[in-house]
Amino acid sequence: MPITFRTAEESDWAAICYADGRGFGFAYTPEQVERARPIHDVSRFELAFDGKEIVAIVGAYSLNVTVPGGGQLPMGGLTWVSTAATHRRQGLLTRLMARSIDDIDRRGEPVAMLGASEGGIYERFGFGVATQVRGTAIDRRLVQLRPEFQPRRGTVRFVNGDDALRHVGEVWSRFHRLRAGEVDRSDAWHRFLLEQRASPQGTMSSSFYLAHRDGFAVYRIEEQWNEGRPAHNLRVLELVAITSDAHAALWHTLLGIDLVGVITSRLVPIDDPLPYLLTDPRALQTTALYDGVWVNVRDVAACMSARRYGVADRMVVDVDGERWAIEGGPDGAACRRVRTRPDLVTDRASLGSLLLGGVRPSALAAGRRLDARNRDALRRADAFFLTSPVPHCQTMY
Ligand SMILES: CC(C)(COP(=O)(O)OP(=O)(O)OC[C@H]1O[C@@H](n2cnc3c(N)ncnc32)[C@H](O)[C@@H]1OP(=O)(O)O)[C@@H](O)C(=O)NCCC(=O)NCCS
Incomplete structure (x- = not known):
């Protein structure tokens, strides 16, 4: 039977709970199915079906995340991600992730975030580790x-x-x-x-x-x-x-x-x-x-101008071939596309690691996730992006 994909409807809720429990190794009681309903928006659940059976899920919450300096960004918090054991490694997560990220972009949320059950899954989808547990x-x-x-x-x-x-x-x-x-x-x-x-x-x-x-x-x-x-x-x-x-x-x-x-x-x-x-x-x-949380920067300008920076500076960052000038400091920031030579070259996942200010650019460089024009650019980047207190999230989603 071919696999079909669609956005969830209200009537799918009990079956979503069943498939979610099975994916993570437990079973929802009827009370748990009912209790979980008010905090979930079914229109944010993308489903894969084999016939009438749900065989993969990606859900999302509509949240706002705090960025360095105390500003907030609307955020799609991905959740309830699972594929049935009978259908794993056939590309279902990949398909549903693309649908969910498209939905986040359509809603105008500049950032997607999630907490991962395992560390090897999400970098391929543009998510970088931004906090620690x-x-x-x-x-x-x-x-x-x-x-x-x-x-x-x-x-x-x-x-x-x-x-x-x-x-x-x-x-x-x-x-x-x-x-x-x-x-x-x-x-x-x-x-x-x-x-x-x-x-x-x-x-x-x-x-x-x-x-x-x-x-x-x-x-x-x-x-x-x-x-x-x-x-x-x-x-x-x-x-x-x-x-x-x-x-x-x-x-x-x-x-x-x-x-x-x-x-x-x-x-x-x-x-x-x-x-x-x-x-x-x-x-x-x-x-x-x-x-801890993994961050996927959808809208570079919106994300990078919403946060504040450790020192006043201007850094040009090449993200997957697009160059962005971030001009900012402790009191404000602006970010726009430019053509000038970059100080840093990186990808979307590593930019996600930098958004909340908890990951050193020099550590990303040592880990081959980022290239700097020279040592001075890297030293400036550390002073610019890092923030205090260290970013942290104690909300499970
Ligand atoms: C994680 C999970 C959703 C992956 O679903 P899936 O439909 O098998 O994923 P896909 O087939 O789309 O895989 C996409 C890629 O990710 C890789 N991948 C998937 N799961 C992975 C894992 N747990 N660790 C490392 N790589 C993984 C695949 O090998 C594939 O790589 P490729 O593109 O190089 O071939 C599924 O294994 C699952 O339900 N696990 C149990 C519940 C869980 O942990 N959910 C995540 C909660 S945060």
Whole structure:
């Protein structure tokens, strides 16, 4: 039977969920099918069919991503990507990716982004790694916050249900533009997360929400009683802090949870100040470090003029044969097509790595992803593109 392709319709939703679960190795319950519906726009799902059966999917969210300097870009966040095991390596992802990227271009979104299940899939489609995910572990029995950072009592409290939802939404609206790479989240998105986290996951408990005036933390616990030597595992699902007081107070609370042994997380940014707050900085161990979000720059001028740069300069970048002059600095930027000799020569995927300011041009050059006119151009490029704080995204999409 020939494979056919089309954009999804409302009536496809349950079958999309079934095919998505099968692609990733689980099965949606009817409640999960219903719960996921409000945050997904079926008109952004591209499907491949063998007869009546869905055999491949590429979905997308309509999001806005923060760029260096605090500006935002409309972004197509690709998601729910899978091909049935019976139809893999026949070009179905390639076909659906092209349809989805065409749709992103039609909608006028200057950038596409995604988080990858495996590192070998997406560079061929023009995506470059722009942020990192760090796995961390702290044995709380061995460490505390240094006394000078310990907060006043009563700055952190537990919240539930609608109170948690209101608090998280309010904090998120102030937080998500503070770090490049982060995205906006709708109220429906926060509600979806809250409802999803209300159920236990595997051996982990349902989640607990801690609130500070300028932050929140969400965690689950896995009980480990160990015959009278309790050492529960605590998994931090989110920790959002707008101020350093909120950061210290939330970590102080987490480190003080009795019966817990090790606290793990996958979202502590690489430049997080936590080690400086601890009685032993080595206690924050990095257990994994890998690619976070992948960026595909669709509209070079829109993307490169939306962000701010580390120093005032003008760099001409050749991207797949088109030359772009980026004139920018800490206060503003412009980008336009030119014919002049380039300072840097690269491709779309590597430009994606540069967009959020977390990847050194000199590292891309050493990795044969970028050529510089000379050493001075590379030194200028490092100073120009890098940003602080390091870009990071703790929203899973
Ligand atoms: C990843 C996945 C969607 C690929 O789908 P597919 O329809 O087999 O992909 P295509 O046939 O279009 O492959 C396109 C190219 O990517 C390569 N490729 C595909 N999957 C790859 C992988 N996991 N690792 C490395 N290369 C991969 C193919 O070899 C092919 O290369 P070629 O053009 O040089 O021949 C599919 O393997 C899958 O469903 N995996 C499980 C779910 C998953 O991980 N989804 C991704 C979530 S981010």
